[in-house]
Amino acid sequence: MIFSQIHALALVELFGVLAFAFTGIIEARKKGMDLIGVYTVSMITAFGGGTVRDLMIGHYPLYWVQHSGYALMLLGFAIAAAPLSAVFYENSIITKVFVTLDALGLGLFSTVGASMAHQVGCDFYISILLGVVTGVFGGIIRDIICNEIPNVFRRNELYATCAALGSAVFLICLYFGIDELPSTLVAIAFTTALRIISIKYRVKLPF
Known part of the structure; x- marks a missing residue:
């Protein structure tokens, strides 16, 4: 059972x-x-x-350096995806699939960020913040490079809020003595569900 859960996490990480x-x-x-x-x-x-988080808590080697296979995989992914036309990117089915995978990735990365912060002794609030950093800062840097206002700062459906609440759920589970793996799975499921619900029903912060 635990073995299959670990494999499920690896798949979520890949999709994310x-x-x-x-x-x-x-x-x-x-x-x-x-x-x-x-x-x-x-x-x-x-x-x-993840890189910003690792630099902030002094965790080395950086995640993508330690898992260099991902860097190679993304090179192949970029080569395969770059020539595709705008029609592909705007396809509604493709969009829905990647929105769901993005929600899974947000859940995983924010939970991992909160976990790593907790392991190095950060308190509850800072661990949540570093969970959010892990989940959203890649998109922030992407938008800045592309000369856009970061999407996470716009008044859109909940995103960073999902990461924050999911990180909190993970840490609360640990506080009540639940093992890390089931705590991680619960937090990922919570974050993913909250993100998808916020998109479906256009849930936004009140101000």
């Missing part, structure tokens, strides 16, 4: 990385970037948040 990278590819293509630009923006979107 691809979904985050795909949003970077879309923005880079919209700005007319070449393959180098597309690859760079996809890498930054996928790993920017």
